[in-house]
Amino acid sequence: MVLGVLIVACCVLFAVWRLVKPRSPSPTVDPEKLGADSSLSCITSAIWSWLKPRSVKSPTMYPGCLPLIGHGYQLIGDDKHLWKREKEFYDFCLQNNDLIEVRVGTHSMFINRWKIHRKLLNPAFNLNVLQSFVGEFNRQAKLLVSSLASEAGKGPFDIRPYLITNELKSAYRTAFGTKVENSETLTTYSHATEKILTLILERMQNIWLHLSFIYKMTKSSRESDKLAKIMKDITESVINNRKSQLKAAKQFDKVGDSATEDFVPLLDRMLDLADKQNAFTDDDIREHLDTIVGAAYDTTATAVTFILVVIGSHPDVQEKMYQELQKVLDDEERDINKHDLPKLVYMEAVIKETLRLYSPAPRFARTSNTDVKLKNYTLPANSTYIISVYGLHRHAMWGPDKDQFIPERWLDPARLPKNPNFFAAFSLGRRNCIGRLYGVMAIKTTLSYILRHFRVFSDIEKLETGCDVLLKPVAGHFISLESRV
Template structure:
């Protein structure tokens, strides 16, 4: 590690310490007003020097270990690499992309500094898999989303809370229940086809509003058991609030002075967060109250999807757990906010990206249509449980879309213990940035890693060397609980949409931004033509 960096980190640490800052301030006061008080000056000076020695001693091991890993370019004394992230969401997306690329070029593990704080960047799939399973504690930056999602599965930084809730909620995503959702998946897909019919033959249009509203309907009718949402729930205000829910944490991250709660609570961004959180919570509260009334009328031992706790849909299961004293109303609402806001937004965004990529690669779209014709013939029938495993190429397209444009660009964890890697040991309590984008562009995918090629997922194509190389649904033990649910829902929507419409799009004008999850900034419009 450069000597200049050690000096700058010590300087930064001293300036930001309330203890040493007070020492320096008192030394100045005494030196100015009481020059004869040399004993006090010596005492205060000794305290300051003692602190510096202590600070260096506690950081020495971190510096020594960090020196064994390459450092990302662009380092500036005192601030480290923090200056690189000052900018809008598009800028942050590009910086993270460049950092991931450089880390891959440097062997899969590199370091960055944010002032005195060291961050390990990891892109090597095998290494990421090891870290993700050993380090389950999420970084404090996830607390920026707690105003919206509380301690739900996505934002929970407490490992015991996450483990307990994950274990309690896994039965709600039993395959038997998911198969029972197919009827609703088909019904809502037909609704989506009907709504998009007015856009056939027109110029390119923004298809995301229709996709997001449809995804919200699916989430509420399936996982939450709400028979049908009213227009007063699925509003434009809610869709905009759900989008800002991801944008606000990113803005707070970039404006590092807002990491301080005292300053943040007095900012305009906090007032905006309060407004957005109210809209998000009003939605989940109304859904919860509606389901509570329905829940009271049901036989607590049976429902439409089976019998016993194992076959309860998501919200029914949570309400049952509340009745047993295992979950509180607050915990239920936090998980409800997570599955509604995070679940519907990510699934609709994934479908949007998939249609955009298919519209930009007509030869791939033709292959999907041929597969759909082989499975369904010329009929417009529903997708069945038996059809799902036959849609091999359709699923390959979905996976390849998520590889090329993952929903989450990075995952951030704390090292709960020393993590021994091939060439370096990451010290306990270090911050680790697991780059999903870096893993998805790793050399293990082959020389055509930048190419959208669904065939790589088909048997006989380029085999994936390790499961960790694909981390679109996170990686390790804290992976997405709704992975199978989302895959079935999106495959059903694609089957209906592509049997009716040919999609046209242009990736050349497509721009992405980092808003906690990856979002489009421009160029995501598509055009539709009806198939014969």
């Protein structure tokens, strides 16, 4: 609270300084009047936000709100602090007439450009296209198992770096079409992606950096721009090379058939749309590819980490998964194929239950274009809401065993909430995760190879999580492997 008051005082002092500081003359604007108006507006806004009466229809204010900055000062702290604060906020909401009602997700405002692009991209993520990626999933999973063999029988270790490398190669290959093994380019790309996310978090945690004119003067801003340029240069190089290759081979006509089972990366499909329909600019393609790769590999690697920790602590669940896998494969040592994945029903239940308890994306935002009427309150239109996935997944609608790991609940519809929106591991509504099916297929393939070669051991009681952009394990997540051979 003291820190928050100090921050407010700094904001007011800044406003006063803006009011009294000398300004250079302008031929079109009276600088003194402009400075006075903006500074008085700032001070007036701060005072009004503190004193104005709240509507009885408005939700209860979370304790600790300060003028102008609201609860922003509570963002200051490390990952564990932020995650603890978010869970406290969720508990507060439940104690105040259940504010977490799942309706906001159906009242999203849509940007025309986004809607057009999403419609164009959807065919690139249909089942037939994704099934063509199974061969690549197999290839990377076998490389992963080969790498993990050196850890078998040696005690606990951190598997997440192995998984990040595995999933990044898969995502990069299926998106760009470029084969990568120990590529320096891939390492540079992944480092830039992770570092940019870290800088975004640092800016979010320091509310004085929310002001763009201040942030642009910082070292973090300059570093972020430098990293963004690195990513841009790498992606543009791949795009230009691929365009040249396709044009030389005259393969655009083949790419257009989204039903083909031949492996066709997302980049090829987007270049085809750009060529035939003028649907995307090169910048559009670059931004979409960077987003898809960045969103895919880290979330998938994190999800698999949580799954392995969970099943390593539940040997009975792990054994059921292994027996199901052996039954589907007829005890044969062969690659997973597109027909095998849908048959792994129990494995999918384990995946969903783990994502319910440890969703890598623990929150998402929606902006309403209408008033949203809840049971006791009305959320005003044109407001942005943060939906707590963590809260939804532990809502009372899941029953008295909501905090327990029970994969069998997914095999019995009567044990699931009647409202399907209470499971939001892949977000909700039209702006849900376009790569949902991609992620599940990649996770199933990876788990299949790990379980066929190793038994997994861990202790879920030691697991500690922290939350920056994603919910991640920060302690107690090491696992041990024992070879099945």
